[in-house]
Amino acid sequence: DTGVSQDPRHKITKRGQNVTFRCDPISEHNRLYWYRQTLGQGPEFLTYFQNEAQLEKSRLLSDRFSAERPKGSFSTLEIQRTEQGDSAMYLCASSPLGGSTDTQYFGPGTRLTVL
Amino acid sequence: AQSVAQPEDQVNVAEGNPLTVKCTYSVSGNPYLFWYVQYPNRGLQFLLKYITGDNLVKGSYGFEAEFNKSQTSFHLKKPSALVSDSALYFCAPEGSWGKLQFGAGTQVVVTP
Numbered sequence: 001d002t003g004v005s006q007d008p009r010h011k012i013t014k015r016g017q018n019v020t021f022r023c024d025p026i027s028e029h030n031r032l033y034w035y036r037q038t039l040g041q042g043p044e045f046l047t048y049f050q051n052e053a054q055l056e057k058s059r060l061l062s063d064r065f066s067a068e069r070p071k072g073s074f075s076t077l078e079i080q081r082t083e084q085g086d087s088a089m090y091l092c093a094s095s096p097l098g099g100s101t102d103t104q105y106f107g108p109g110t111r112l113t114v115l
Numbered sequence: 116a117q118s119v120a121q122p123e124d125q126v127n128v129a130e131g132n133p134l135t136v137k138c139t140y141s142v143s144g145n146p147y148l149f150w151y152v153q154y155p156n157r158g159l160q161f162l163l164k165y166i167t168g169d170n171l172v173k174g175s176y177g178f179e180a181e182f183n184k185s186q187t188s189f190h191l192k193k194p195s196a197l198v199s200d201s202a203l204y205f206c207a208p209e210g211s212w213g214k215l216q217f218g219a220g221t222q223v224v225v226t227p
Contacts, residue, residue, distance in 0.1 A: 042219050
């Protein structure tokens with residue numbers, strides 16, 4: 001079990017550019033979550049996938065943000081026309097579906113800096 | 116609406132002394148409750164969770180948490196703190212679809 005992986009670990013971009021992050025969940029985990037964590041705050045929920053279906057999106061996820069999980073495996077989070085306020089740590093987590101075993105396991109995160 | 120409060124931004128404790136990190140929540144129903152820990156430049160690590168049953172839950176690294184339904188609290192405890200326990204701790208009730216609602220976090224500083 002290799003855990004949840006995220007790529008890249010760090011991304012520096014200029015305002016207005018597009019960025020894409022990737023998350024590889026633990027194998028056979030049906031649920032996948034994206035969170036955003038800004039300095040001094042706890043993570044905030046962005047979106048949730050059950051297999052390939054995106055079942056919930058936070059209002060934090062403006063129309064500049066899009067997430068996909070093709071084939072129910074890895075997921076990507078894209079931010080278009082980045083703004084300085086998008087600078088944050090983007091965390092991905094996965095969990096098995098259902099039951100009391102639904103602990104979420106987090107990846108190391110992608111730290112985005114928008115200049 | 117759901118909310119979670121960690122009233123202390125920072126907790127300072129001497130090594131070997133007991134450690135308590137407080138958490139209160141306001142959610143509907145009987146939510147699952149989680150504690151996670153975050154070390155510098157690392158992802159969140161699961162410590163323990165309350166699902167149902169015994170109000171005292173034991174978790175990783177010697178941590179435990181006490182669920183109190185009447186006070187809607189879920190305080191994290193460790194009988195004897197270590198310097199290596201210095202980290203950022205988050206309480207998180209679980210909402211719809213399993214999403215976690217994290218508190219602002221409590222920085223624990225354990226001094227030798």
